[in-house]
Structures are given as C-alpha cells and as structure tokens.
Amino acid sequence: MNSDKNNTPAPSATAAMNELRLGAARKRLAESRGQEDAIEGLREIVANFLGSEELGLFRVDHKTDRKPTAFQVFWSFGIDLEEYDLLRGLGEAGLQRVMRGECHVELTSGERSGATAKAQAFIPIRVANETIAILAILRLLPQKIAFDGCDLELFKLLSNEAAGPLFGANFDAKPVTEGPGMGV
C-alpha cells in the first residue's frame, strides 16, 4: 500500500492527527538530553513528520564586521552545505522574511508542482524575537509532493521551541562536526 501524500481526509481527523504530531514534536524537543540529542530529535521530526532527509542548520552571526549578517553551517544531514549559498537559496526578500521571524516556504499544496519541482523551507529559529539560526529543509522525499497547512504549523513550533533544546543558554556554541548522522 502506498499513497499520494496529498490525499485529504476529513478535516476533524486531520486536525486530531495534527495535534498528535505537534505534541510529539514538542515532547521530543523538550525531553532532549543535551545538544546532540536535540539535533537528532530535530532530524527525526523533519524526516518522520515533514518528509525530508536533506536539511541543515545555519547559525546567524550578528557579530561579523564583514557583513551585517553572516551564516555559518552548524550542522547538516543528507547534504553537504559547506558550499551552499544560503542567500542565493533564500533570495534577499526571503532572507529578510526569515530574519523578521517568518518562515520562507517554496511550494505548498495547491501550487503547481511538476516532476522537477523542488520544495524548500527556511525556518527561523528564534529566541527573544531574534533569529539566531535558520533551519533549511532542502528537498522532500519523492512521495511528499509539497508542504501543507499542518506542516506550516510544525514550522511555527520549531521556530518557537527549538532554540532552547538546540542551543540552550550557549548561543555561541561551535558547529557540530562529529557524531552519528552528523554532516554528510
């Protein structure tokens, strides 16, 4: 049995399942034991709930003198991000949105999607109204065609609740370069 991930069950069933999903994501993050476990939790949430195995975290550096804002690859899974140009991927307008605290999402359900359509999402990880990191979801699994409204709610949860488990009080944490599943 396989399915098109754009089937639409009854709204009440969808809402109930969405609540379960949000609750599980919240619990997984909140119960993380340390940064490495929080990162693994984030990877699991994206893989199991959003349908992507190509993702990464960029730390936002507000201190550099070279640019107003610089981005450092903090962690990646399934894709090498060292050569990835985040600004090019986001675009200037998308970057501004993310720095303001809005998710930048390309291709949601209802839009035209072709065989080569590439859905992406850039989710601001926020603390005290400041974007301190950007979660980039760069390609979906083939059976997941686009993001939907429930996914957008999960993005919001990650934006609001992932910073603590990921970075704790140490917002100057160094990039993760070791550990199972870390990096490519």
Next chain:
Amino acid sequence: MTKKILVVDDSKTALMMEREILERRTTYTCVTASDGREAVEKAEQEHPDLVLMDVVMPNMNGFEACKMMRQQASTRETPIVLVTTRGEESYMEAGFQSGCNDYITKPVDGAELVALLQSYLGE
C-alpha cells in the same frame, strides 16, 4: 481480546508518534523495540498480532528482522508492515521478498496508518 502491536523504530520521535496514534485512535495495545534485533526478541516474547517496523535501523535492519521473524514459528504468520522513507518499486519488492505483508511510506499519515492496521486486525 485486545490486539497487540509491536512497533519498531530507532527514532524516538517516530515511536512516540506511532504509540500516540495507536493509544488515542485505536483500541490496540502497543509494545516497542528500537532496532531489528530487539524486535525479533520482543516478537518471540510478546506474540504481537502485528508488527509495524521501520526499515533503516542499527544492529539489524527491518528487512533482516522480517526474514528472521518468518523463520520463527511464533511469528511466521504475523502480519508485518514495513515503514520506509523510500517508495521505489525495487525497495518495495525487497520488502516483500523479506516477507512483509505491506508497507507504508514516511511521513506517515496517521489516518492512513490506522486504516491499514484495521484492515489486518479489525477495529
């Protein structure tokens, strides 16, 4: 008699979610394992009515665990549903070759999962 499902996944998040779905949306009880080797042992001990199992796991993957369960008298006929991120036909075929009855792709749709399980176990 309440049906028992053995849920197997190395992801704490997936286990959490699938357990929530089963406990809140069905009458089934749930036991869990976090890799294929543990799954084979638990299946022997718990005699589940169905096994819901991830494929990519450490120690022993879902395909290998499925094959082993088919070699055990107690689990030879137990319905096994594999959960996978890969929906290609060759991958599905590998699952069926290992002895699974069905598969579902990630991200798992909760309603779809419940319907699938009920097709094997009844409500």
